[in-house]
Every structure is written in structure tokens, then in C-alpha cells.
Amino acid sequence: MELSLRELQGLLKRLIIAPDGVDAALMRVHRDGIDRLIVGGPALEVRQRLEIYANGYFRRLLDCLKEDYPATLAVIGEDAFRTLVSAYLAEHPSDSPSVLGVGRLLPEFIIRHPIASHLPFLGELARLERTLIEVFHAADAPALGAMDLQRVPAEAWPTLRLSLHPAAAMLDCEWPVDELLEPADRGRDCAPLEPRAVTIVVWRQNDEVYRRRVDRAERTALALIRQTATFGAVCEAVAPLLGASAADEIKSMLLRWLHAGLLWSGNNQKC
Amino acid sequence: MLDCALPSLGFGVGLRRDHYRSVLETRPPVGWFEIISENFMVPGGRPVRVLEQVRANYPIVMHGVSLSIGSADALDRTYLTALREMARRFEPAWISDHLCWTGVGGHNLHDLLPLPYTDEVVRYVAARIRQVQDFLGRPLLIENISSYLAFRVSEMEEWEFLRAVADEVDCGILLDINNVYVNAFNHRFDPKRYVDAIPPERVIQFHLAGHSDHGTYLLDTHDHPICPEVWQLYEYAVRRIGQRATLIEWDDNIPAFEVLSEAAEQARRRAAAALDGRPESDHGVES
Numbered sequence: 001m002e003l004s005l006r007e008l009q010g011l012l013k014r015l016i017i018a019p020d021g022v023d024a025a026l027m028r029v030h031r032d033g034i035d036r037l038i039v040g041g042p043a044l045e046v047r048q049r050l051e052i053y054a055n056g057y058f059r060r061l062l063d064c065l066k067e068d069y070p071a072t073l074a075v076i077g078e079d080a081f082r083t084l085v086s087a088y089l090a091e092h093p094s095d096s097p098s099v100l101g102v103g104r105l106l107p108e109f110i111i112r113h114p115i116a117s118h119l120p121f122l123g124e125l126a127r128l129e130r131t132l133i134e135v136f137h138a139a140d141a142p143a144l145g146a147m148d149l150q151r152v153p154a155e156a157w158p159t160l161r162l163s164l165h166p167a168a169a170m171l172d173c174e175w176p177v178d179e180l181l182e183p184a185d186r187g188r189d190c191a192p193l194e195p196r197a198v199t200i201v202v203w204r205q206n207d208e209v210y211r212r213r214v215d216r217a218e219r220t221a222l223a224l225i226r227q228t229a230t231f232g233a234v235c236e237a238v239a240p241l242l243g244a245s246a247a248d249e250i251k252s253m254l255l256r257w258l259h260a261g262l263l264w265s266g267n268n269q270k271c
Numbered sequence: 272m273l274d275c276a277l278p279s280l281g282f283g284v285g286l287r288r289d290h291y292r293s294v295l296e297t298r299p300p301v302g303w304f305e306i307i308s309e310n311f312m313v314p315g316g317r318p319v320r321v322l323e324q325v326r327a328n329y330p331i332v333m334h335g336v337s338l339s340i341g342s343a344d345a346l347d348r349t350y351l352t353a354l355r356e357m358a359r360r361f362e363p364a365w366i367s368d369h370l371c372w373t374g375v376g377g378h379n380l381h382d383l384l385p386l387p388y389t390d391e392v393v394r395y396v397a398a399r400i401r402q403v404q405d406f407l408g409r410p411l412l413i414e415n416i417s418s419y420l421a422f423r424v425s426e427m428e429e430w431e432f433l434r435a436v437a438d439e440v441d442c443g444i445l446l447d448i449n450n451v452y453v454n455a456f457n458h459r460f461d462p463k464r465y466v467d468a469i470p471p472e473r474v475i476q477f478h479l480a481g482h483s484d485h486g487t488y489l490l491d492t493h494d495h496p497i498c499p500e501v502w503q504l505y506e507y508a509v510r511r512i513g514q515r516a517t518l519i520e521w522d523d524n525i526p527a528f529e530v531l532s533e534a535a536e537q538a539r540r541r542a543a544a545a546l547d548g549r550p551e552s553d554h555g556v557e558s
């Protein structure tokens with residue numbers, strides 16, 4: 001039996017990544033065919049040789065996803081995580097040159113997975129963990145500084161367009177999943193996690209990733225900035241949410257962003 | 272061709288995340304660092320900045336794990352472009368990857384899988400290595416892998432295949448001594464025969480690593496100290512091939528940086544002793 005290189009590699013791939021294991025996968029191919037392709041013995045049968053690769057494949061990617069999603073793992077436990085990852089890899093075999101990309105689609109997978117029916121917050125928790133990784137690796141760019149803004153003439157402020165830093169993200173969650181990120185909090189029973197809408201901003205400064213919740217006004221402002229609205233439009237939208245002290249509040253919000261490096265200096269159209 | 276064009280780097284270790292801080296703070300006296308190229312194919316952030324600082328003080332080599340040079344799939348242009356950009360930015364002494372396939376049908380198995388050792392595959396892989404070298408504008412070293420299965424269709428031994436590919440392309444070899452040892456056990460051959468068959472002028476670099484013993488087979492895990500038998504085979508290779516840039520690989524259960532740098536020092540001592548014609552050293556594993 002002569003197979004082309006593509007056929008041979010395709011067959012090996014199917015045997016190695018089969019979610020139900022090498023034995024079951026071998027039942028689906030011509031058993032004699034495999035023995036005519038791969039040298040067995042003396043110490044190991046062909047099936048055992050394939051299992052070395054299959055076990056290595058699954059363990060490697062499982063370890064990688066455990067590292068990427070430690071809180072998701074802690075909430076559901078080793079066994080359930082293993083089952084989840086097996087189902088995930090069956091649907092999304094890696095197409096990424098780096099293991100960093102393997103878990104990219106896990107949050108969306110969890111949201112559609114039956115596990116979400118009894119742990120409805122799990123997808124959001126995974127999405128937050130993925131965001132932390134993406135912000136950690138996001139592009140470097142100079143942050144907007146107070147000096148940059150001091151140079152903006154007063155008359156240009158209403159039409160000024162601020163930009164979010166590329167290493168900043170904002171997540172709207174229906175559950176306060178950030179409470180589950182700290183190892184000390186994970187041991188608790190998850191049942192008390194009540195649905196409560198929160199918005200979490202994740203950003204990077206000096207190579208460290210930070211996160212904090214933002215209130216409705218700040219969320220509105222950052223969402224508009226993300227859409228490249230003018231500063232005038234941002235003020236107009238948030239002022240009603242802040243009441244009498246709106247001007248001061250907006251100013252301290254802006255200082256907070258500058259201090260955290262949440263804004264990008266590269267794309268600010270000064271007028 | 273290549274050995275005179277490429278610098279001799281001495282003794283180095285793999286740059287791993289666990290050691291970023293200690294490498295930057297203490298600037299340890301190792302000759303060079305090898306990086307896993309794919310770990311730095313990210314838009315930005317700390318790893319890239321650490322690499323910039325490391326590169327300012329040491330030579331580096333970019334070692335890849337996803338080129339999949341033996342895959343039936345077309346070469347991944349996006350990946351190659353990222354590799355070329357990295358090389359322009361970090362100016363490695365050279366770039367290396369494995370003589371294997373890592374995926375097919377657009378999927379990456381994140382593992383190094385063996386090829387059938389046939390003339391047809393030699394020609395196929397050699398043509399692709401040439402394409403990669405042309406695209407990168409730099410030499411590519413090919414490394415022998417550990418394997419746990421072999422194909423009936425193979426027409427030659429693994430070392431003949433490695434040599435044939437390197438000869439066909441006229442490229443350098445990264446000879447992984449641990450992989451030779453692991454395969455010698457797994458496929459029942461004499462590891463010295465393998466070393467003897469590799470033309471010394473093709474070998475630009477050695478890898479040394481630890482493996483784990485599963486009784487009926489050895490698994491290339493890079494999570495153990497280098498075993499006495501692999502040290503002996505290294506000394507044999509240095510006598511047979513000569514001193515070459517040597518790198519300690521450690522990817523799992525990563526110990527303190529000092530354990531790695533001590534292994535690199537040990538490689539230096541053992542290589543020197545081997546070349547002096549002194550009797551093979553005590554073979555005790557230090558560390």
C-alpha cells in the first residue's frame with residue numbers, strides 16, 4: 001500500500017488527534033493497512049507508538065490551556081476541564097503556529113457548550129482570561145501623556161479625538177467574573193456568584209497587565225473613545241450621568257486614564 | 272559551505288520565561304541564547320522587550336518548532352514573513368528548525384513527527400528548505416528529531432536521510448545528541464553509527480537535553496538533567512566532529528538558571544577534555 005505524503009500525514013493526524021483515542025480511531029481505518037505503514041515491535045506495537053503521539057498531543061495542549069485559563073480550570077476542576085478541552089480541540093484543532101493561539105476560541109466555545117447551562121458565567125470568565133493574555137501580548141505604542149494634552153489649544157478640545165491604547169480592552173460582563181480571578185477566591189463555592197452587570201477595563205503599563213471595574217459614565221466615555229468620537233461628544237454623553245460635578249469628574253477621569261496609560265498618543269487628531 | 276560563514280558561538284542555553292528576570296538582572300556569563308521563535312511572534316509586550324535587552328548583550332539563535340518543512344501542505348507564507356521580520360529585527364546568528372512535519376490540512380499538532388526516509392521525500396524537503404532560505408535570505412539549519420515510530424516505506428536509515436537532505440540543499444545541521452540517543456534506544460541502533468555518518472563540516476550546532484525513561488521507550492521531554500550516556504555521546508561527537516556551538520535545552524520542570532548555566536559549563540569542560548584526548552571524563556552527572 002503506497003500512500004502519498006499527504007495521505008500518510010492526514011491519516012496519522014486523524015489517529016493522533018482523535019478525541020475518542022487511538023484505539024477507536026484505528027477501528028475506523030483499515031487495521032492491516034496501519035501495520036503495513038508503520039513498523040511495530042519489538043518493544044512496542046504500532047498502536048502504542050501512535051498513543052505516545054496522541055497522549056503527547058493532548059497533554060501538551062491541555063497544559064497550555066490550563067496555563068491560559070487558570071480561573072476557568074479552578075471553577076470547574078481538573079476532570080471537567082479535561083473533558084471540555086477534549087471537546088474543544090475536537091471542534092477547533094490548532095491552526096496556529098504558536099501554542100499561544102491554541103485557546104483563542106475557548107471562550108466562545110464555552111458559551112455554546114452545555115456546561116454554560118449550569119455555569120452561565122463561565123464563558124465570560126474565560127473571555128476575561130483570554131483578554132488578559134491578549135493585552136499582555138498586544139502591540140507596543142506610546143501612551144498619551146499629560147504634556148501632549150497641555151499642548152492642545154482650548155478651542156481644539158471639543159473636536160479632539162482621543163484613542164484607546166492598543167494594549168487596552170473593555171469587557172461588558174453580565175456576571176462579576178473578575179471576582180473569580182484571584183486564586184484565593186476560587187476555592188469558594190461558585191453558587192453565590194449572582195448575575196450583576198459589570199464593565200472591566202484591562203490594560204498594560206510597563207509590561208504589567210492591570211484591570212479595574214468602571215462605572216456607567218466611564219464606560220460610556222471609553223466606549224465613545226473607542227469609536228473615535230470627539231471629546232465634545234464624550235462630554236455631552238457623560239455629563240447627564242454625572243450631574244452637577246460633571247466637569248470635575250470628567251477631568252479626574254481623564255487624569256486617571258493618562259496616569260494609567262490607557263490612551264494612545266499615536267492617533268490623536270488635534271482638531 | 273556554511274561552517275566557515277557562520278560564527279562559532281560557544282556554549283549557550285535556551286532563553287525561557289522563568290529566567291527572564293534573572294538573565295536581565297545578573298547578565299550571566301553564558302555565550303549565547305537560543306529562543307523558540309514562535310514564542311516571540313506576538314505584536315508586543317514583555318517577551319519582545321526582554322528579547323531586545325537580551326539581544327543587546329548576547330548573540331541569539333532563532334530556533335523554530337512550526338516550520339513543518341516536511342508537511343504536504345504548502346509553506347506558510349504568513350509564518351515565514353513573521354520569521355523574516357523577527358530575523359531582521361533581532362539578527363540571529365542563524366535560524367534552525369526540525370527535519371520533520373508538525374501538521375497537515377491546515378492543522379498544527381504542535382509536535383515533531385517523523386518523515387518516511389525515501390529519495391522522493393529527500394528531494395521534496397530539500398526543495399522546500401531552499402525556498403525557505405531564499406525567502407529568509409539566511410541559512411537554515413535542520414535538526415534531527417526524537418521519534419517513536421518508523422515507516423515501512425523508508426528506504427534508508429535516519430542518519431542517511433538527514434545527510435542526504437543536508438547534502439542536497441548544501442545546508443548546515445543542528446545535531447541533537449539527545450535525539451540521537453533517544454532514537455537509538457527507540458529504534459534499536461548504535462548511536463555512534465549515527466554520529467559517524469554525519470559529515471563534520473555540515474554540523475554547525477549541537478543540542479543537549481534530558482529525556483525520560485518509560486521502560487520500553489525513551490521520551491524526549493527536556494525536563495531532566497542530561498544523562499551520563501548522552502554526555503558520553505556528546506564527547507564522542509565532539510571528538511568525531513569537532514567543537515561546535517552547543518546549547519542546553521530545558522523546557523519543562525525548568526530549574527534555576529544556575530543549573531542550566533552549569534550544564535553549559537559542563538559541556539565546555541567535557542568538549543575541551545574530549546578534544547585534548549583525555550580519557551572520557553568521570554561521566555558523573557554534576558547538578
Ligand SMILES: [Fe+2]
Nearest residue numbers: 414447478520
Ligand atoms: Fe533539540
